[in-house]
Amino acid sequence: MSASGDMSSGYSFNIHGPPAWADNFCDCLETSLMNLDFSPEDEAFRAEARDWLHDNVPREERPPSDDGMRAFDLAWQKLQYDGGWAGVSWPEEYGGRGLGLTRQLIWYEEYARAGAPNAELLFVGCNHAAPTIMTWGTDEQKQYHLPRILKGEVAWCQGFSEPNNGSDLGGLRCRAVVDGDHLVVNGSKIWTSSAHLADWQELLVRTDTVAPKHKGISWVICDMNTPGIELRPILIMTAPGHHHFNQVFYNNVRIPLSNVVGPLNEGWKVAMSTLGFERGTASMSEQIRYNVVVEKLVEMARERFGASALEHDEIGARLAQLRAESAAVRAMTYSIASRAAGGQPPGSEASLMRAFFSQLQQRIRRIALDVIGEDALELPDTNDPWIRPYLRSYSNTIAAGTSEIQRNIIGERVLGLPR
Amino acid sequence: MHLLPTNEQVQIVDTVAAFLSNLAPVERLRPDKHGQIGNPDASLWPQLGELGFLGLGLAEDDGGIGLGAVEEALVFREYGRNLVSTEIFGITLGAHLAAESNLNTASEIVAGNIRVGIANPRGAITSENGLSASFHLMEAGEAELIVVLTPDGPHLLPASAFEDGEDCPGMDSHNLLHRATLRNARPLSSAASSNAHRSRALLLSAAYASGLSKAALDMAVDYAKMREQFGKVIGSFQAVKHKCADMAIAAEVASCQVDFASVVVAENRPDALYHATAAKLVAVDAALKNGATNIQVHGAIGFTAETDAHVYLKRAHTIDVLGGDLRKTRASMMGQAAPA
Numbered sequence A: 001m002s003a004s005g006d007m008s009s010g011y012s013f014n015i016h017g018p019p020a021w022a023d024n025f026c027d028c029l030e031t032s033l034m035n036l037d038f039s040p041e042d043e044a045f046r047a048e049a050r051d052w053l054h055d056n057v058p059r060e061e062r063p064p065s066d067d068g069m070r071a072f073d074l075a076w077q078k079l080q081y082d083g084g085w086a087g088v089s090w091p092e093e094y095g096g097r098g099l100g101l102t103r104q105l106i107w108y109e110e111y112a113r114a115g116a117p118n119a120e121l122l123f124v125g126c127n128h129a130a131p132t133i134m135t136w137g138t139d140e141q142k143q144y145h146l147p148r149i150l151k152g153e154v155a156w157c158q159g160f161s162e163p164n165n166g167s168d169l170g171g172l173r174c175r176a177v178v179d180g181d182h183l184v185v186n187g188s189k190i191w192t193s194s195a196h197l198a199d200w201q202e203l204l205v206r207t208d209t210v211a212p213k214h215k216g217i218s219w220v221i222c223d224m225n226t227p228g229i230e231l232r233p234i235l236i237m238t239a240p241g242h243h244h245f246n247q248v249f250y251n252n253v254r255i256p257l258s259n260v261v262g263p264l265n266e267g268w269k270v271a272m273s274t275l276g277f278e279r280g281t282a283s284m285s286e287q288i289r290y291n292v293v294v295e296k297l298v299e300m301a302r303e304r305f306g307a308s309a310l311e312h313d314e315i316g317a318r319l320a321q322l323r324a325e326s327a328a329v330r331a332m333t334y335s336i337a338s339r340a341a342g343g344q345p346p347g348s349e350a351s352l353m354r355a356f357f358s359q360l361q362q363r364i365r366r367i368a369l370d371v372i373g374e375d376a377l378e379l380p381d382t383n384d385p386w387i388r389p390y391l392r393s394y395s396n397t398i399a400a401g402t403s404e405i406q407r408n409i410i411g412e413r414v415l416g417l418p419r
Numbered sequence B: 001m002h003l004l005p006t007n008e009q010v011q012i013v014d015t016v017a018a019f020l021s022n023l024a025p026v027e028r029l030r031p032d033k034h035g036q037i038g039n040p041d042a043s044l045w046p047q048l049g050e051l052g053f054l055g056l057g058l059a060e061d062d063g064g065i066g067l068g069a070v071e072e073a074l075v076f077r078e079y080g081r082n083l084v085s086t087e088i089f090g091i092t093l094g095a096h097l098a099a100e101s102n103l104n105t106a107s108e109i110v111a112g113n114i115r116v117g118i119a120n121p122r123g124a125i126t127s128e129n130g131l132s133a134s135f136h137l138m139e140a141g142e143a144e145l146i147v148v149l150t151p152d153g154p155h156l157l158p159a160s161a162f163e164d165g166e167d168c169p170g171m172d173s174h175n176l177l178h179r180a181t182l183r184n185a186r187p188l189s190s191a192a193s194s195n196a197h198r199s200r201a202l203l204l205s206a207a208y209a210s211g212l213s214k215a216a217l218d219m220a221v222d223y224a225k226m227r228e229q230f231g232k233v234i235g236s237f238q239a240v241k242h243k244c245a246d247m248a249i250a251a252e253v254a255s256c257q258v259d260f261a262s263v264v265v266a267e268n269r270p271d272a273l274y275h276a277t278a279a280k281l282v283a284v285d286a287a288l289k290n291g292a293t294n295i296q297v298h299g300a301i302g303f304t305a306e307t308d309a310h311v312y313l314k315r316a317h318t319i320d321v322l323g324g325d326l327r328k329t330r331a332s333m334m335g336q337a338a339p340a
C-alpha cells in the first residue's frame, strides 16, 4: 500500500497516510485499547467476591417494610463490612478498601449474579450522605458519621422535597434560623423515604430568605430523634398498607450549627454534587442487575408459550428488544466506568443513561404482566418478584428527578437548547 | 476493561471524518432541479483505499492495516453520518470474505480497485445446491463482485452469477437498486467462519445506523436552535426540546452498545453474535426513530427534498432490511442463548 496519502483534492490531513497512523497505533497496542478484559488481579478479586457472596448472601427473604426490613438491611451491611466488602471504592481512611471503580463494578456484577438483596434502606447513607460528607464535611463530621454508615450501624433518609417544591427543589422553603450555636428549623418535608426507620437525615433548609433562591439553602445533618420532629406516614400504591415514605414536620427543631455540611447558604452546591453522584455511578448495581430480570422473563415466556413461539410472537419481539436494551445499559455503564476510571466525572452520558434506564425498567416490569397472563391480577402474599415491582416501577420516572426534568436537563445542558 | 477510544482511534475517526466532510458532504446527495440522483461515491473508493480505510480490519498480508472490528465500527459510524454509499458494506465484508477464502482479490478490493455491490434477499433462500433466491442488488451497477447478505451471514459471489437483472426505482433514491435472481449459485467464499462474518455484518450495520441516528440528532438540534416561532427559537419549547432529548438518548444507547459489541466481536468472544445482534436492534431502532423525529422537528421544510432530513430516514430503512430487518433480527435474538 502506498504511503503517500497524496490527495488529488489538495486536502491535507494532520497526519499523512496510513502507515504513519497505523504504525503509531500499533506501537501503543499495550496501553489502553478498548477491551473488556480484566487484569489477573481483577479476576482474583472477582473470584474472592464470588466465594464470599456465595457463603454469605442471606438466604431468608428481605422483609418488605418496617423494623424487620431495617434490621435485615443493617445486619447485611454489617456482614459485608466485617467481610471487608462494604465500601470497595471508599478511601481507606474512612474504612473502605480504596479500590478503583473497576473493582466496584466487579463487586456489583458478582453481587447481582449472587442474587444478593437490594438493601435500599442504606442507599441514602452510603450513596448520598457519605460522599457528601467526604467532599464537604469537617474532620469531626467525617470521623463520627462515615464509619457508622459503613458498618451498618445507622440508616439515613433524605429530606429534600417539600409539599410545594418537588421538581422546583431550589425554591424550597423549610426555614432555619440561626440562634446562638444552633439552627432552629420550622416547616415540613414530604416523600421522605424511610424517615420512620432512619437515625439521621440529610436535610435542606432555607437559611437566607433574601438571597436569590439557590444562594440561601444549607445542607444540614439532622438527628431524627431531635424533639419537635413529627412524622405522618404516607401509604404507597404498590400494596394495601405499604408504608414507604412520610411527611416530616419540624417544629422548632434545634440542630447544632456544627451539623451544617459545607458553608452556610452553600447547600445547593453541596446537594448538587451528590445528586450528580446519584445520577452517575450510584445506580450501577441496578443497571447491571437488569439483564438478570429480563432473562428470568425470557425463561418464563419460553415455558408458557414455547421456545419457537417466541420467535414469532409479539411478546418475543418485545423481549428481544428488551434483551438488546438491557445489554446496552450495561454497555453504557461500562463506558461511564471507563470514563470515571480515567478521572473524568460522570457527565452528560450519565444523564442520558439515567433517563433511558428509568423507562427501560418500566418496560421490563410491564412485560412481566403479559408473560404471566391472567394470574397477574393476583397479589402474592410474600415472595412477589413481579407484581409489586411492576407497580413500584411507576416511581422510576418520578423519584430523583422526573423524566420530564431529566429531558429538560438533557435538552439544556447536554444539547445546549435554550430554556 | 476499557471502553473509550484511544488517542489513535480518535485520530482515525477524525481523519475519516475530515475526509468525508470535504469530499463527501451530505449535500452531495441533493438532487439537482431535474430530480436527477445517483450515487457519487465511487470516486471515493480508491482514495479511501489509498488512505487505508478500506482494509482497516484486514491483515497486512491481505493488503490491510491489521486492525480490527473496533476500528471498523468507529469508521462505519462516520460512514453512516455521511450517508456513504452502501457499497461500503460490499467492499468491507467482501474483502474479509475474499481474504479468508484466499482469493487474491482481497488486496484489490481494499485498494478500491474492484467494485463490490450487495444483494439482499427478497424472501426465503434455498441453499441446497448453491444459493437460490430473488434479491435486491444495491449499488451493483458496475460491480464485479457481490456480497450476499443472508440471515446466516454474508457470502461472496461474482456479479455474473445473478440473472434476470431488472432496474427497480428505490425508496432510498440514493441507493441504486436492481432486482435479480440466483439459481443454484456457488459462493466464491468458504463458509468456514460464517458466524464471525455474520457478527461483523450485524456490527457494521449497527455502527452505520448509530452514525445515522447521531447525524439526524445533530441536524434536529441545529435547526431547533435556529428556527423561531412565537418570538422564540423552537428548541425552547419543551415539546421540541424533549423530542431532541429522546433522540440524544437513543443515539447514546446505540453508540455505547456498538462500542461494546465491537470489542466483543474483535476479541471473537462466544457472545459476539449476541452483542452484535443487540447492537443492530438498538441502533436501527435509534436510526428509524431519530430519522422520523428529525423530519417532524423541521416542519414542512423537513418534508422537502431541499433538506437532508429525508435521506437519513430512508437510509435507516435500507440499513434495517440489510441481512434481516428488526422483526427478523428480534426473532433471531430470541433463538439465541443469553451470554453466561
Ligand SMILES: Cc1cc2nc3c(=O)[nH]c(=O)nc-3n(C[C@H](O)[C@H](O)[C@H](O)COP(=O)(O)OP(=O)(O)OC[C@H]3O[C@@H](n4cnc5c(N)ncnc54)[C@H](O)[C@@H]3O)c2cc1C
Pocket (backbone or CB within 6 Å): A157, A158, A159, A160, A161, A162, A165, A166, A167, A168, A190, A191, A192, A193, A194, A245, A395, A398, A399, A400, A401, A402, A403, A404, A405, A408, B238
Ligand atoms: C418512591 C419515591 C420516593 C421518594 N423519596 C424521596 C426522598 O426520600 N426524599 C425526598 O426528598 N424526595 C423523595 N421523593 C420525591 C421526588 O424527588 C419528587 O417526587 C420529584 O422531585 C418530583 O416532585 P413532585 O413529586 O413534587 O412532582 P412535581 O414537581 O409537582 O411534578 C408534577 C409533574 O409535573 C412535571 N413537571 C414539573 N416541572 C416541570 C417542568 N419544569 N417541565 C416539565 N414538566 C414539569 C413533572 O415531570 C411531573 O410529571 C420520592 C419520590 C418517590 C416517587
